[in-house]
Amino acid sequence: MADHTRVPNERSRRLLGDLAETLGCSVDVFFDPDPHDDRAMTEELLTLWFSIKDPDARHRILDCARAVKAEAGADAQPRP
Template sequence: MANHSRVPNERSRRILGDLAETLGCSVDVFFDPSQNDDLSMTEELLNLWFSIEDPAARHRILDCARAVRAETEAQPRA
C-alpha cells in the first residue's frame, strides 16, 4: 500500500535528492511553496515536452529555446 504522508520515506528521500541534484537545486524546493513557481514551470515544460511525439516539433521547440537563451546572453548585464 502506498504511503501518502507528507514525510518522505528513505526511498523517496533518495529520489528527491537525485532529482534536486539533477536540477541543481536543494531538496527544500520540493517543500517550500515560495519556490514552487520555478518547479511548476519546469514540471509543465517536461509534461509538454513528453506529450509532443513529433521529432520535428521537438527540434522547433529546442531552436526556440536556444534563440531565447542567445538573446538573454546577448543583453548587457547591469
C-alpha cells in the first residue's frame, strides 16, 4: 500500500499543480480534510457565479440566497 503521509516529490507536486490549475482551484484542496469548510464553499460559489453569464439566472440565484438568509433570520450568527 502506498504511503500517502509523506511529502509529495517534485513530479507529484507538478501533477497536483497541473490538476489544480485545470480544475481552477488551489493545491491545498487536495490536502484539506473537510471539503465543506467555508473557504472551499466560498471558492466553489464564486467559481459557479462567474461561470453563469445570464443576468436573469444570477438574479434568481441572489433571490434564492436572500430567501435562505431571511429564513435563517437576520440575527443568526455566522459560523466561526
